[in-house]
Amino acid sequence: MIQSHLGEIYSFITAICWTVTAVSFELAGKKIGSLSVNYIRLIIGFILISLITTFSRGMALPLDASSHEWIWLSISGFVGFVIGDLFLFQSFLEIGSRISMLIMALVPPITAFLGFITINEVITITDFLGMVITIFGIFVVVLVRNPEGNNF
Incomplete structure:
Protein backbone atom coordinates (compact mmCIF):
# COMPACT_ATOMS: atom_id res chain seq x y z
CA MET A 1 0.00 0.00 0.00
CA ILE A 2 2.64 2.54 1.02
CA GLN A 3 4.94 1.46 -1.82
CA SER A 4 2.33 2.47 -4.41
CA HIS A 5 2.04 5.97 -2.92
CA LEU A 6 5.70 6.83 -2.34
CA GLY A 7 5.54 9.73 -4.81
CA GLU A 8 2.67 11.35 -2.95
CA ILE A 9 4.33 10.74 0.42
CA TYR A 10 7.62 12.26 -0.75
CA SER A 11 5.77 15.21 -2.30
CA PHE A 12 3.98 15.86 0.98
CA ILE A 13 7.23 15.63 2.97
CA THR A 14 8.88 18.01 0.48
CA ALA A 15 6.03 20.52 0.88
CA ILE A 16 6.40 20.36 4.66
CA CYS A 17 10.17 20.91 4.39
CA TRP A 18 9.69 23.90 2.05
CA THR A 19 7.16 25.40 4.46
CA VAL A 20 9.33 24.92 7.54
CA THR A 21 12.33 26.32 5.67
CA ALA A 22 10.48 29.41 4.45
CA VAL A 23 9.05 30.20 7.88
CA SER A 24 12.42 29.57 9.55
CA PHE A 25 14.25 31.86 7.13
CA GLU A 26 11.58 34.52 7.58
CA LEU A 27 11.96 34.42 11.37
CA ALA A 28 15.77 34.38 11.14
CA GLY A 29 15.68 37.28 8.67
CA LYS A 30 13.56 39.32 11.07
CA LYS A 31 16.12 38.75 13.83
CA ILE A 32 19.44 39.21 11.98
CA GLY A 33 18.56 40.47 8.48
CA SER A 34 18.21 38.76 5.13
CA LEU A 35 21.82 39.41 4.08
CA SER A 36 23.20 37.74 7.21
CA VAL A 37 20.85 34.78 6.79
CA ASN A 38 22.01 34.36 3.21
CA TYR A 39 25.71 34.49 4.18
CA ILE A 40 25.25 31.95 6.96
CA ARG A 41 23.21 29.67 4.69
CA LEU A 42 25.84 29.87 1.95
CA ILE A 43 28.66 29.00 4.35
CA ILE A 44 26.79 26.08 5.90
CA GLY A 45 25.67 24.87 2.47
CA PHE A 46 29.23 25.04 1.11
CA ILE A 47 30.56 23.05 4.04
CA LEU A 48 27.85 20.40 3.76
CA ILE A 49 28.10 19.99 -0.01
CA SER A 50 31.89 19.81 0.26
CA LEU A 51 31.56 17.01 2.81
CA ILE A 52 29.05 15.13 0.68
CA THR A 53 31.13 15.42 -2.49
CA THR A 54 34.28 14.46 -0.60
CA PHE A 55 32.65 11.19 0.42
CA SER A 56 30.84 10.56 -2.86
CA ARG A 57 33.50 11.70 -5.37
CA GLY A 58 36.71 11.83 -3.35
CA MET A 59 37.13 15.60 -3.72
CA ALA A 60 35.48 18.57 -2.04
CA LEU A 61 35.33 20.67 -5.23
CA PRO A 62 34.87 19.54 -8.83
CA LEU A 63 38.57 19.86 -9.63
CA ASP A 64 38.08 17.61 -12.65
CA ALA A 65 35.85 20.20 -14.34
CA SER A 66 37.15 22.26 -17.24
CA SER A 67 37.56 26.02 -17.03
CA HIS A 68 34.51 26.42 -19.28
CA GLU A 69 32.44 24.33 -16.86
CA TRP A 70 33.80 26.32 -13.90
CA ILE A 71 32.72 29.57 -15.53
CA TRP A 72 29.15 28.34 -16.06
CA LEU A 73 29.04 26.75 -12.60
CA SER A 74 30.20 30.02 -11.03
CA ILE A 75 27.70 32.14 -12.96
CA SER A 76 24.87 29.75 -12.12
CA GLY A 77 25.82 29.64 -8.44
CA PHE A 78 26.16 33.40 -8.17
CA VAL A 79 22.83 34.13 -9.86
CA GLY A 80 20.91 31.36 -8.09
CA PHE A 81 22.44 31.09 -4.66
CA VAL A 82 23.60 34.66 -4.08
CA ILE A 83 21.31 37.02 -5.98
CA GLY A 84 18.16 34.88 -6.24
CA ASP A 85 18.18 33.74 -2.64
CA LEU A 86 19.02 37.21 -1.38
CA PHE A 87 15.89 38.52 -3.10
CA LEU A 88 13.91 35.53 -1.80
CA PHE A 89 14.97 36.15 1.80
CA GLN A 90 14.23 39.85 1.47
CA SER A 91 10.78 38.98 0.11
CA PHE A 92 10.21 36.90 3.23
CA LEU A 93 10.74 40.09 5.24
CA GLU A 94 8.80 42.41 2.92
CA ILE A 95 5.70 40.34 2.12
CA GLY A 96 6.11 37.27 4.32
CA SER A 97 6.91 33.66 3.59
CA ARG A 98 3.27 32.77 2.86
CA ILE A 99 2.88 35.15 -0.07
CA SER A 100 6.48 34.63 -1.27
CA MET A 101 6.00 30.88 -1.53
CA LEU A 102 2.68 31.33 -3.30
CA ILE A 103 4.29 33.61 -5.86
CA MET A 104 7.00 30.98 -6.36
Missing part, protein backbone atom coordinates in the same frame (compact mmCIF):
# COMPACT_ATOMS: atom_id res chain seq x y z
CA ALA A 105 4.22 28.54 -7.20
CA LEU A 106 3.69 30.61 -10.35
CA VAL A 107 7.05 29.46 -11.74
CA PRO A 108 5.81 26.24 -13.42
CA PRO A 109 2.93 27.90 -15.33
CA ILE A 110 5.18 30.80 -16.36
CA THR A 111 7.88 28.35 -17.49
CA ALA A 112 5.35 26.33 -19.49
CA PHE A 113 4.04 29.51 -21.12
CA LEU A 114 7.55 30.71 -21.98
CA GLY A 115 8.35 27.27 -23.41
CA PHE A 116 5.21 27.50 -25.54
CA ILE A 117 6.16 30.97 -26.80
CA THR A 118 9.90 30.49 -27.33
CA ILE A 119 10.44 26.85 -28.32
CA ASN A 120 6.95 25.82 -29.41
CA GLU A 121 6.37 23.35 -26.58
CA VAL A 122 2.95 21.73 -26.66
CA ILE A 123 0.51 22.59 -23.88
CA THR A 124 -2.37 20.15 -23.71
CA ILE A 125 -5.84 21.00 -22.44
CA THR A 126 -5.01 19.14 -19.21
CA ASP A 127 -1.80 21.16 -18.82
CA PHE A 128 -3.68 24.40 -19.46
CA LEU A 129 -6.42 23.44 -16.98
CA GLY A 130 -3.78 22.65 -14.35
CA MET A 131 -2.16 26.05 -14.88
CA VAL A 132 -5.52 27.83 -14.61
CA ILE A 133 -6.38 25.99 -11.39
CA THR A 134 -2.93 26.79 -9.94
CA ILE A 135 -3.15 30.47 -10.83
CA PHE A 136 -6.74 30.72 -9.56
CA GLY A 137 -5.74 29.10 -6.25
CA ILE A 138 -2.83 31.49 -5.84
CA PHE A 139 -5.04 34.51 -6.52
CA VAL A 140 -7.63 33.31 -4.00
CA VAL A 141 -5.04 32.84 -1.26
CA VAL A 142 -3.24 36.13 -2.01
CA LEU A 143 -6.45 38.14 -2.07
CA VAL A 144 -7.75 36.69 1.22
CA ARG A 145 -6.72 38.93 4.09
CA ASN A 146 -5.07 37.34 7.10
CA PRO A 147 -7.01 38.64 10.16
CA GLU A 148 -4.21 37.93 12.66
CA GLY A 149 -1.75 40.02 10.68
CA ASN A 150 0.96 37.36 10.54
CA ASN A 151 2.22 35.87 7.29
CA PHE A 152 2.10 32.17 8.16
Whole structure:
Protein backbone atom coordinates (compact mmCIF):
# COMPACT_ATOMS: atom_id res chain seq x y z
CA MET A 1 0.00 0.00 0.00
CA ILE A 2 2.64 2.54 1.02
CA GLN A 3 4.94 1.46 -1.82
CA SER A 4 2.33 2.47 -4.41
CA HIS A 5 2.04 5.97 -2.92
CA LEU A 6 5.70 6.83 -2.34
CA GLY A 7 5.54 9.73 -4.81
CA GLU A 8 2.67 11.35 -2.95
CA ILE A 9 4.33 10.74 0.42
CA TYR A 10 7.62 12.26 -0.75
CA SER A 11 5.77 15.21 -2.30
CA PHE A 12 3.98 15.86 0.98
CA ILE A 13 7.23 15.63 2.97
CA THR A 14 8.88 18.01 0.48
CA ALA A 15 6.03 20.52 0.88
CA ILE A 16 6.40 20.36 4.66
CA CYS A 17 10.17 20.91 4.39
CA TRP A 18 9.69 23.90 2.05
CA THR A 19 7.16 25.40 4.46
CA VAL A 20 9.33 24.92 7.54
CA THR A 21 12.33 26.32 5.67
CA ALA A 22 10.48 29.41 4.45
CA VAL A 23 9.05 30.20 7.88
CA SER A 24 12.42 29.57 9.55
CA PHE A 25 14.25 31.86 7.13
CA GLU A 26 11.58 34.52 7.58
CA LEU A 27 11.96 34.42 11.37
CA ALA A 28 15.77 34.38 11.14
CA GLY A 29 15.68 37.28 8.67
CA LYS A 30 13.56 39.32 11.07
CA LYS A 31 16.12 38.75 13.83
CA ILE A 32 19.44 39.21 11.98
CA GLY A 33 18.56 40.47 8.48
CA SER A 34 18.21 38.76 5.13
CA LEU A 35 21.82 39.41 4.08
CA SER A 36 23.20 37.74 7.21
CA VAL A 37 20.85 34.78 6.79
CA ASN A 38 22.01 34.36 3.21
CA TYR A 39 25.71 34.49 4.18
CA ILE A 40 25.25 31.95 6.96
CA ARG A 41 23.21 29.67 4.69
CA LEU A 42 25.84 29.87 1.95
CA ILE A 43 28.66 29.00 4.35
CA ILE A 44 26.79 26.08 5.90
CA GLY A 45 25.67 24.87 2.47
CA PHE A 46 29.23 25.04 1.11
CA ILE A 47 30.56 23.05 4.04
CA LEU A 48 27.85 20.40 3.76
CA ILE A 49 28.10 19.99 -0.01
CA SER A 50 31.89 19.81 0.26
CA LEU A 51 31.56 17.01 2.81
CA ILE A 52 29.05 15.13 0.68
CA THR A 53 31.13 15.42 -2.49
CA THR A 54 34.28 14.46 -0.60
CA PHE A 55 32.65 11.19 0.42
CA SER A 56 30.84 10.56 -2.86
CA ARG A 57 33.50 11.70 -5.37
CA GLY A 58 36.71 11.83 -3.35
CA MET A 59 37.13 15.60 -3.72
CA ALA A 60 35.48 18.57 -2.04
CA LEU A 61 35.33 20.67 -5.23
CA PRO A 62 34.87 19.54 -8.83
CA LEU A 63 38.57 19.86 -9.63
CA ASP A 64 38.08 17.61 -12.65
CA ALA A 65 35.85 20.20 -14.34
CA SER A 66 37.15 22.26 -17.24
CA SER A 67 37.56 26.02 -17.03
CA HIS A 68 34.51 26.42 -19.28
CA GLU A 69 32.44 24.33 -16.86
CA TRP A 70 33.80 26.32 -13.90
CA ILE A 71 32.72 29.57 -15.53
CA TRP A 72 29.15 28.34 -16.06
CA LEU A 73 29.04 26.75 -12.60
CA SER A 74 30.20 30.02 -11.03
CA ILE A 75 27.70 32.14 -12.96
CA SER A 76 24.87 29.75 -12.12
CA GLY A 77 25.82 29.64 -8.44
CA PHE A 78 26.16 33.40 -8.17
CA VAL A 79 22.83 34.13 -9.86
CA GLY A 80 20.91 31.36 -8.09
CA PHE A 81 22.44 31.09 -4.66
CA VAL A 82 23.60 34.66 -4.08
CA ILE A 83 21.31 37.02 -5.98
CA GLY A 84 18.16 34.88 -6.24
CA ASP A 85 18.18 33.74 -2.64
CA LEU A 86 19.02 37.21 -1.38
CA PHE A 87 15.89 38.52 -3.10
CA LEU A 88 13.91 35.53 -1.80
CA PHE A 89 14.97 36.15 1.80
CA GLN A 90 14.23 39.85 1.47
CA SER A 91 10.78 38.98 0.11
CA PHE A 92 10.21 36.90 3.23
CA LEU A 93 10.74 40.09 5.24
CA GLU A 94 8.80 42.41 2.92
CA ILE A 95 5.70 40.34 2.12
CA GLY A 96 6.11 37.27 4.32
CA SER A 97 6.91 33.66 3.59
CA ARG A 98 3.27 32.77 2.86
CA ILE A 99 2.88 35.15 -0.07
CA SER A 100 6.48 34.63 -1.27
CA MET A 101 6.00 30.88 -1.53
CA LEU A 102 2.68 31.33 -3.30
CA ILE A 103 4.29 33.61 -5.86
CA MET A 104 7.00 30.98 -6.36
CA ALA A 105 4.22 28.54 -7.20
CA LEU A 106 3.69 30.61 -10.35
CA VAL A 107 7.05 29.46 -11.74
CA PRO A 108 5.81 26.24 -13.42
CA PRO A 109 2.93 27.90 -15.33
CA ILE A 110 5.18 30.80 -16.36
CA THR A 111 7.88 28.35 -17.49
CA ALA A 112 5.35 26.33 -19.49
CA PHE A 113 4.04 29.51 -21.12
CA LEU A 114 7.55 30.71 -21.98
CA GLY A 115 8.35 27.27 -23.41
CA PHE A 116 5.21 27.50 -25.54
CA ILE A 117 6.16 30.97 -26.80
CA THR A 118 9.90 30.49 -27.33
CA ILE A 119 10.44 26.85 -28.32
CA ASN A 120 6.95 25.82 -29.41
CA GLU A 121 6.37 23.35 -26.58
CA VAL A 122 2.95 21.73 -26.66
CA ILE A 123 0.51 22.59 -23.88
CA THR A 124 -2.37 20.15 -23.71
CA ILE A 125 -5.84 21.00 -22.44
CA THR A 126 -5.01 19.14 -19.21
CA ASP A 127 -1.80 21.16 -18.82
CA PHE A 128 -3.68 24.40 -19.46
CA LEU A 129 -6.42 23.44 -16.98
CA GLY A 130 -3.78 22.65 -14.35
CA MET A 131 -2.16 26.05 -14.88
CA VAL A 132 -5.52 27.83 -14.61
CA ILE A 133 -6.38 25.99 -11.39
CA THR A 134 -2.93 26.79 -9.94
CA ILE A 135 -3.15 30.47 -10.83
CA PHE A 136 -6.74 30.72 -9.56
CA GLY A 137 -5.74 29.10 -6.25
CA ILE A 138 -2.83 31.49 -5.84
CA PHE A 139 -5.04 34.51 -6.52
CA VAL A 140 -7.63 33.31 -4.00
CA VAL A 141 -5.04 32.84 -1.26
CA VAL A 142 -3.24 36.13 -2.01
CA LEU A 143 -6.45 38.14 -2.07
CA VAL A 144 -7.75 36.69 1.22
CA ARG A 145 -6.72 38.93 4.09
CA ASN A 146 -5.07 37.34 7.10
CA PRO A 147 -7.01 38.64 10.16
CA GLU A 148 -4.21 37.93 12.66
CA GLY A 149 -1.75 40.02 10.68
CA ASN A 150 0.96 37.36 10.54
CA ASN A 151 2.22 35.87 7.29
CA PHE A 152 2.10 32.17 8.16
